[in-house]
Amino acid sequence: MKRIFTIILLGAITAFNAQVIIGDALGTATTKTSVLLEFAKGNKGLIVPYVRTLPAPLPITAGTILLDASTATAARMKFSNGTSWIDLSGQDGNVTSALTIQPSSVVETGAKSIIGARSSGADGVLVLESTTKAMVLPTVADVQNIPSPSPGMMVYINKTGAKRLAVFNGTTWAYWKP
Template sequence: MKNILTILLIGTAVCSNAQVIVGDAVGTAAVKTSVLLDFAPNENKGIILPYVRTLPTAPAEGTLILDATDVTKARVKYYNGAWIDLSGQDADVSAALATQPTVSQIAEGAGEKVIIGAASSAANGVLVLESTTKAMVLPTVQDVQNIPSPSAGMMVYINKEGAKRLAVFNGSKWSYWKP
């Protein structure tokens, strides 16, 4: 039931090209005019990137994934003309992938995606944020140690005085990116 309500909420937002705030009605951004997707602050939750067993051949720039082509060497990556490793270290995600459906169990069609910010998009992804003027605000946490059970592919923004940075979890360790 919860999944159906979430899909209806996202579907309604897609049709109206409105901003989406997940978790509450306020989000974290003080000024909402440049925000397409926002999350409730300090929920100790993150966004989980899709696990891929085969790297996409022609991804859109800005694509983020958990590269599980080798399940014992999984890494969080993004595409900017070439795949860039955000993890810097390997993780074994074979146990997590054991519970995920395989391609033979469930095939994904090219049009099976959620688009926020436009009626359509040429980008091939599960969740596509399509805007030239708005961005996504990552889920914020005070400390990754407060997240009870991080999942492989999790991404958060640490909003802690003196330690503001992007954090990605590859399934065994957190990696940090400071601006």
């Protein structure tokens, strides 16, 4: 019942072309006109899907981000530019223990949520589509404040002199500066 209510709610939000804030009513963006999805401040991150087999053949929808766990001891965060996979981690992570608690097969292969337009036909668990709006990642002051980061976690570090994207591959954080 809760799942049905969530789907109906997301569908209604999409119909009104509204912004979605997860965690509170404020979010972190000061100007909301170009935001499609955002998260509350805190010491939590967005966890991307794990895959045990890297999607192929290419092209894969540009903008796809995932944790490649095809080799559990060499897991890496990856991004698709539409024609190839780009490594975001820079080093291997070990997700062996995380995979033991993850189901080894997908129960609902067609399940997905779409926020925004339905124009591209992009395939994914959560698809954000807009030509004028973007997603604001969860914001933290420091990854050291996250007590138990999960493999596949992404956050934006908003700290004076150290503003950057951080991704966790299961073992270490990798940082991307603008």
